[in-house]
Amino acid sequence: MPEPDVLNSATPFGVPRRLSATVRTLARRGLSGEFAREMAPADPVLAERLPVAGVSEAMRYALAVRLIAEHARLRVLDDELIVGSATYLEAPQHCVPILGGSSTSHVTLGFDRVLRAGYRGLRAQIDERLARGGLDSAGADLLESMRVCLDAAGIWHVRHVALLEGRVAASSGARRAHAQRVLDVLREVPERPPVTFHEAVQALWFVFEFQRLCGNWSGLGRVDVMLGPYLERDLSEGRLTLDEAREILAHFWVHGTEWAGIQQGSGDAQHYQNVVLSGTDADGRDVTNAVTYLVLDVVEELHISDFPVAVRVHSHSPAHLLRRIAEVQRLGGGIVSIYSEEVVLAGLAALGIPPEEAHTFANDGCWEVIIPGKTAFSYIPFDILEILQDTIGLADGATPMSYPTFDALYTAFGMRLAERMDELHLRADRAFQDGPPAPLVSLFIEDCIERGRGYYQRGSRYVFQAPHAGGMADVANSLLAIKRLVYEERAMSLGELVETLRNDWQGQEPLRRRIRTAFPAYGNDDEAADAMMQRLFHDYTELVWRVPQRNGVIRPAGISTFGREIEWRAHRKASAHGFNLGALLATNFSPTPGTDRKGPTAAVRSYCRMDFTRLPNGGTLELKLHPSSVQGEEGVAAIVGLLKGFVQLGGFYLNIDVMDSSVLIDAQQHPERYPNLAVRISGWCARFNTLSREWQDMVIQRTQQWV
Structure with a gap:
């Protein structure tokens, strides 16, 4: 029986073939897990070479990076055009090889600085700062540690280079010519700045891959902005064709599959390595270029989900760009999503980010908005539904509460929420003050060299710690149900409702079903439901905005779950909006599963009624569309219409996944039929087969919509 084509994304739509058989074969090999299976942990003997005394933690880290560079296994395949592989098994496990301990993620490094200056430029910057003086001993030691990291990268x-030189010497004919081509591209980059498009792609990958080899999980940032000028120059000078450029980019994307299948549970590809495309510059000019479209071409054909793509869409985005986004989105996998750029920029302006820097925004490798190469970022998630359930006395051992009016109940809930926010603000005051040394990451973060302070010691230009509320839809819907049942219909007292919830709706199944089917709910373009969500949204964000910045830490509000609705089930009770104990509830800022009954346009309208300039760190709306509703030109036009409407109505971040739930159910039973079935989880995509059963169930139960 022939091997299944792992590039098949289970889509009923045809996929153009523009790439060579060579790169498609490499993609199949990567997606099958071949490269991941070759990975191995670092030799434990190497850890014994690290000094245990006499050097700082930063220098010890740097010496570990040098050992990694000296001893990690090289993998250069005969047919690839871009070389460099992160081969240590610790790296995809969020661990620093040899040294041990956690590495850095939720960051996007300043790769553009390396393209502009090369390693030699960074080395010169370090030397100049050391020579200028004025650093304390810790600062001088950090810069020396950075230099060791740079030398290790060298x-x-x-x-x-030596491996490729040997391959050239040992081969002949076409093999020799190919090896010579790859060697010529790699020989001097990223030590010096790249000149050609091929050099720029190789340099970007080589720097990205080295930090990855050392266990860090950086996002990639605005790839088209970084690479576009090189391609434009090569095209104008006749050095390269678009087809050749697409092939080079495809080899970059294939490298993203090196860790395929290693992580299980919440899915592989969860390494926070988002790509951001398009948008505008500081002068308001659209920056969409040939690389923007080539990236979409590659994703469309190879269906590699390891680099999720977020496109910055604005009111004047090219019509062709919107069409290409829609064409790729309807293939499924949720790989491509969009930001509504004007809203994001307004939120950053409210935080005090200068316009010239705000226009460079990307994300932390997931979807939380940051300024790439200049931001130390973390977030604090909390379950807002738990706060409501505590307010009504639903916690174990608590006494059911009684409030004379709904407004009294809501006021009590608001007071508990305010207490939680005060705790989070105090925690944010201490963010990034005294964390672990990270000289390699600090090397690529603006101001760390100048200040002589590392990423975890307030060296970056911006420090963000974002509160993230999870369960917003569940709280809004629960408040609506309580208001109607207890205070309007007077069908039961609040105490009786609490007892009903403690008993998991036993004996009240008709009432539970009525709430689920007949009560208003967020996501249906319903005035009452959306008004409750607006009130909740305003009050939550108001509590965050009371302290937008303090002690050097910016606190941009966010709304997310990132899959935590699975673990939160352990402390949540049955809910007032008609869900039983243990139910999987709302994801991120999407409607509670099964409650959005009026289609995707209604869900978009409900979501977009919020003032997202008050939520600078974002909150995503996820839509799952049935393939039958996006067929042909009408289907593409329908998705384009959703994208346009989302931007015009002032949304923030939209992800569209196209998948037949019956296919997902079949994939649970017959995973061998769907080796590359990708699904959107939250800020990342994952191969469906690498998800645990409960994560698969979470994806399956998301409301399927027709447009």
């Missing part, structure tokens, strides 16, 4: 580069 060692890694020299090893690859």
